[in-house]
Amino acid sequence: xxxxxxxxxxxxxxxxxxxxxxxxxxxxxxxxxxxxxxxxxxxxxxxxxxxxxxxxxxxxxxxxxxxxx
Numbered sequence: 001x002x003x004x005x006x007x008x009x010x011x012x013x014x015x016x017x018x019x020x021x022x023x024x025x026x027x028x029x030x031x032x033x034x035x036x037x038x039x040x041x042x043x044x045x046x047x048x049x050x051x052x053x054x055x056x057x058x059x060x061x062x063x064x065x066x067x068x069x
Contacts, residue, residue, distance in 0.1 A: 024043055043060065
């Protein structure tokens with residue numbers, strides 16, 4: 001049986017319109033993204049609701065990280 005996906009306090013799941021993926025980078029990844037403008041692969045993606053501002057889910061799955069690179 002599949003476990004239910006996490007939701008924020010509003011009840012939104014990670015695929016909802018009001019949920020934003022927030023990329024988290026390593027130290028060098030941050031350097032390349034912010035100072036050099038180069039696209040780097042994130043080390044983690046956090047999912048944050050834009051209504052209640054709650055970060056309620058995250059992933060380090062390589063397939064998900066590639067989708068957000």
